[in-house]
Amino acid sequence: MKSFMIRIATLILLLAFAVGLCANAGSMFEIADKDNTLSSAPVIYGDKVLFNIYAGLDDFSAHERAVVISKRLKDLAEAVSLTQDSLHIQIEESRRHILYADKLIMIIADADTIALKEDADEIAGAYHSLISERFIQLFISYSFKDNIFSIIKTILLAGLVIALAIVLFRLLARLMDMLKRLVARFKKEYSLGIVVRGFRILTAEQFDKTLSFLISLTNLILIIILSYFALYFLLYVIPYTRFIALQLQAYIMHPIAEVGQAILHYVPNLLFIAVVIFVSRYVLKFLRYFFDEVEKGNIHFKNFYPEWADSTYQLVKFLILFFVVVIIFPYLPGSDSPAFQGISIFVGVLVSLGSSSAISNIIAGIILTYMRAFRIGDYIKIGDKEGFLIETSLLTIKIKTVKNVEISIPNSVVLSGNITDYSSYAREENLILHTNVCMGYEVPFQKVVEILKDAALKSEGINTKKEPFVHIKNLNDYYVEYELNAYTDKPESMARLYSELHRNVMLGFEAEGISLLLPTQSAIKIKEDKA
Incomplete structure (x- = not known):
């Protein structure tokens, strides 16, 4: 019932549209005749003004x-x-x-559309x-027999069109029922939904x-198409409404023809865009390789480091894609229209206003790449954050702390702050760990130096091939300040190494019976009691 009502409503709307076309034909010329700004010239046949x-x-x-x-x-x-035909x-x-x-009567051009505003x-x-x-009606004379035959023919053709439309609508209803049953079967087969991998x-x-x-x-589209053709043929078989059918045909065919011509004219531009994209795609593939x-180190260049390769490729890829967009932009459909250009400018302004921080991060990322400030896997410190460098990009870097916390830092912040890389020299010359110990003057400094060096050598992770050394940093009033320095090639274990080093220092002094308490002296002034 619902589908039947939709079909009836569609036919009524199309019929109303056709009636509107018929009414508009007369009002168009009536308005033009009343317009004093237009000069009209009559087309005459015999002594009769046709239009x-x-x-x-x-x-x-x-x-x-x-x-x-x-x-x-x-x-x-x-x-x-x-x-008439x-x-x-x-x-x-x-x-x-x-x-x-094939004989031309008249031409409708742009000047007519401007004058009649239609x-x-x-x-x-x-x-x-x-x-x-x-005009043509003046030369058609019918006998009573011809008129009856013409009317019967028109009625039969109109009946045939209506009957055929009813049959097609019923076939459409059956097709929709089949599709609904098919959907019900699909619903049972895919009771869990659509899952892919x-x-x-x-x-x-x-x-x-x-x-x-x-x-x-689909049902609505097919109803509109069937209703259109049913109305078109119904109007066409009736001689007095044939011009309305032709207008309906023009309304459909004209946009289709224009779209087809636009596509045909756009084919050279489309081929040009395809060639540009094809060439750029294989250029990028070659550059990737x-x-x-x-x-990988299979190709070497002087003063060009392997870690620059990926960042350089990304930069070159961006430049190539940018130039590809610049080249193909004028060949896009509608690129020369004011609306398209206005939207492009508007989008460009939005991007420029909203991406200022992103651009600064990208520039900072490029600078950091070619500075070689750090490498993936290095143990670094940026501001008060330290950890392993696990990822770099044009916008941010990511570090992983010893507590398994991932921290993202914008490249602009990295570039504007201090960067401490504990791993850069640890690979070849080792990193020097240092800690301070204070001891009173009563303990011989030779004994303190011996205990500190021995504590360092007993710590796991300290490089025993390089001897630790001790500096006497300060001679204070009551104690001496010593600095223990030891080598390691494991900067990523600094926290554990410091902990073990401090533990061995305490055990060393404890084994020698030396307390780590510092001597202090206090002076107290007592006020005399005159009473």
Whole structure:
């Protein structure tokens, strides 16, 4: 029942549209006749004014056009026997030609659309109707028998169109029922939804709603198409409404023809864009291979380090893609239209305003890459954050702390602060760990130095091939400040090494019976009691 009501509503809307076309044909010329700014020239056959011309065409004025059209109609009346079926409209780019068979009667151009303030198809349809009713009708005479035969023929053809439309609508209803049964079967088969390689694309409810929407949309589109053709053929088989059918046809075919011509004209540009994209794609593939080989060390350049390879490729890739966009932009459809250019400027302004911090991070990332301030896997300290460098990009770096906390730091912050890399020299010359110990003057310094060196050598992770050393930093009032220095090639274990080093220092002094308490002296002034 619902589908039947939709079909009836669609037919009523299309019929109302067709009636509106018919009414508009008369009102168009009535408005033009009342406009004092337009000069009209009559097209005359015999002593009868058929219609008026309101604009010139190329080098012809409106009056000269009217004279030419009048002469064409006169010649046509004398040359052939006229019938309604041979009068038609032909589309030629932006113009509409009204012809009888292959003989031109008149041309509808842009000047007519400006003067009458209507679309070229509507103007052509209106003139077609006037020529049919006021000119060709003059030469058609029917006997009573012919009239009866024509009426019966029209009724039979109209009945055939209606019957065929009813059959097609019923077939459409059956097709929709089949699709609904098919959907019900799919719903049972995909009760868990659509899952591809373990990833759920649609849930069961979403799958049901999507299929129902697609079926309803398909049903609506097919109803509109069938209703259009049913109305078109119904109007076409009736001689007095045939011009409305032709106008309906023009409304559909004209946009399709324009789209087809636009696609055809765009083919060279499309081929150019395809060639540019094809070439750039394989250039990028070659550069990817080239920089991969540089990163692996198979290709060497003086003063170009392998760790620069990936960043350099990304930078070159961005520049190539940028130039590709610049090259193909003028060849995009609508790129020369003011609307397209306005939207492009608007988007550009939004991007420039919203990406200032992103651009500063990208520039900082490029600078940091070629500074070689650090490498992946290094143990670094930036500000008060320290940890292993696990990832670098054009926008941020990521470090992992010894507490397994991942921290992202913008490149602009990294570049503007201090960068401490504990790993850069630890690979070859080792990192020096140092800690301070204070001891009173009563303990011989030789004994303190011996205990500190021994504590360092007993710590796991300290390089025993390089002897630790002790500096006497300060001679204070009551104690001496010593600094123990020891080598390690494991900067990533600094926290553990310091802990073990401190533990061994305490155990060393404890084994020698030396306390780590510092001697202090206090002075207290006692006020005399005069009482």
